[in-house]
């Protein structure tokens with residue numbers, strides 16, 4: 001039975017529980033719903049939740065856990081001799097999975113599998129015909145593993161379907177059996193929903209933990225292959241795919257910080273001032289079209305900004321500033337990328353700050369104006385300080401956007417990792433290097449590719465630090481301004 | 483005896499603010515209708531009337547705070563020392579420095595207590611150095627009967643005070659700017675009887691330098707602190723005169739029913 005069909009059956013059972021629970025509740029009260037502790041729908045909802053939630057949880061957990069168990073068992077069937085030189089368990093297992101999938105397809109078409117599984121060349125041909133391309137003829141133990149995988153998958157699927165259906169029916173029956181006028185169905189559904197909400201937030205938290213854990217794990221792997229000392233203290237970034245590369249992170253971190261700093265120097269004043277204009281001075285009519293117009297900036301794809309940097313801003317800066325001032329003759333430069341990125345993040349600063357400034361109570365403005373302050377004094381001395389925590393948040397959001405930006409940097413600042421103070425020189429950032437280390441034909445075994453994880457972790461630490469700083473600032477000013 | 487003294491003084495006063503046929507509209511809502519009032523210098527004037535009758539609205543006209551409300555329109559003529567305050571040449575910022583205001587709801591700035599009071603003197607450059615500013619802050623906080631409660635925590639946020647303390651902070655902040663007229667919108671509504679008595683004392687003291695207009699819901703307070711009283715009802719100025727006369731011998735039946743508690 002397919003998962004889709006199973007889902008439908010469970011949903012049908014839940015719907016039945018909804019209707020039946022309701023009807024039973026009304027009947028148990030002799031038609032007078034005032035005798036019930038809760039409204040009839042709550043009894044229905046209770047039965048429906050009991051029917052659906054445990055069954056679905058089981059299906060989800062089962063589907064997540066199944067591959068781990070089954071594939072380990074299948075892997076144990078493969079004889080070590082069949083794992084080719086230079087390959088690994090995971091690569092062979094992916095072959096096993098593809099063969100198993102191909103066999104499923106063939107079986108679905110009604111092909112006779114018995115002769116194929118003993119004849120590797122024929123199997124390869126048949127699978128190729130079915131659209132599953134194999135590089136070489138599979139070894140007998142690989143084929144056996146694939147067959148075992150298929151068998152285990154189908155039994156596991158069968159057991160899962162059975163258990164899920166039993167759970168759903170049992171839940172439904174139990175839920176219905178508890179319907180009595182004095183049963184507090186409203187409270188029961190309430191706590192049910194609470195657990196559901198807790199579960200959902202747990203998913204988000206666990207995902208984050210999982211991502212960080214995998215980053216840390218792979219980074220540790222990288223540091224086993226490449227000395228941490230060189231990574232953190234070397235100032236050259238020069239990956240060689242033949243080996244012997246130097247992977248010092250500083251040129252990349254420097255480039256990231258330099259570009260982001262220029263972007264913020266552009267975006268914060270412009271964004272903040274336009275926010276002040278919109279919130280404090282603009283008429284309603286002006287505001288209603290200026291604000292969306294600024295927000296459009298946030299909707300432009302970054303590749304378009306990149307084009308703009310590459311074709312317009314870069315050459316312009318080179319011809320009018322860098323060359324006349326003797327600061328270099330490259331059209332890709334930190335300045336180009338920083339300026340364009342600054343424009344991109346203006347709406348992050350302005351739109352959020354505008355909302356925050358608007359949330360400052362009018363009574364504070366009145367108080368200041370009533371003392372004979374001008375509107376701009378009021379903004380500077382009362383409104384902005386009151387809005388500061390929120391504004392800091394907006395700026396840091398813009399900063400994280402800038403630090404994580406890739407496309408504009410590739411097209412505007414180039415890809416050369418350099419440690420330099422000259423803003424008209426080409427430099428590059430962490431994100432760009434992550435992309436370039438991972439593109440192309442690579443496998444995750446050499447330090448040159450694994451360094452991507454270390455870079456990712458560095459980036460993550462950088463933004464995390466920024467967020468903590470933001471929290472600290474916000475809290476500090478909260479204390480002062482609340 | 484005290485009454486006699488006051489009355490002789492009142493007669494000697496010049497008119498500070500004069501309103502003629504003042505009208506206020508909030509969009510379509512005609513909130514103030516044909517109000518004529520002469521507010522005298524060095525006098526406390528009380529505005530009384532039922533809730534929603536337009537006391538705050540009219541008070542806000544006197545320093546153009548209504549400018550900040552979108553859709554609010556003021557017509558008629560209001561003059562401060564003979565000068566039309568709604569004239570295009572008048573700078574509302576300067577006007578508000580001369581006509582200070584304490585609002586109905588306390589609105590301390592999210593700054594320290596000290597900075598709240600120092601705000602006006604700083605932006606208007608009223609003091610020459612820090613020592614002088616310290617003196618002004620202390621004097622104003624003392625006048626507003628708040629000094630003893632806050633003298634040890636001048637650097638803590640003004641928003642951390644209790645509601646009544648916040649209101650007294652706002653009073654201190656308003657008098658620190660040394661206005662010529664002080665408009666107070668229900669300054670004592672959040673205060674306990676002791677603080678109320680202190681603020682009333684302050685109002686009486688301020689009368690020697692400023693002209694004070696106070697909105698109040700307390701008849702006793704109006705009778706205690708003011709020399710003149712204006713009774714508003716549904717946007718109209720029903721009666722305006724000597725406080726003693728309004729309370730003992732009102733001319734309009736609506737005034738009489740209000741002060742005896744029959745119009746709510």
Ligand SMILES: Nc1ncnc2c1ncn2[C@@H]1O[C@H](COP(=O)(O)OP(=O)(O)OP(=O)(O)O)[C@@H](O)[C@H]1O
Nearest residue numbers: 508511513532533534535536537538539540551586
């Ligand atoms: N900002 C505003 N926008 C629209 N209408 C307003 C506004 N402020 C006041 N009004 C209206 O103007 C009228 C007078 O209000 P106002 O605040 O002056 O009353 P008040 O006499 O001060 O009452 P209270 O004693 O309750 O403070 C009311 O009908 C009110 O609805």
Ligand SMILES: [Mg+2]
Nearest residue numbers: 537538586667
């Ligand atoms: Mg009012």
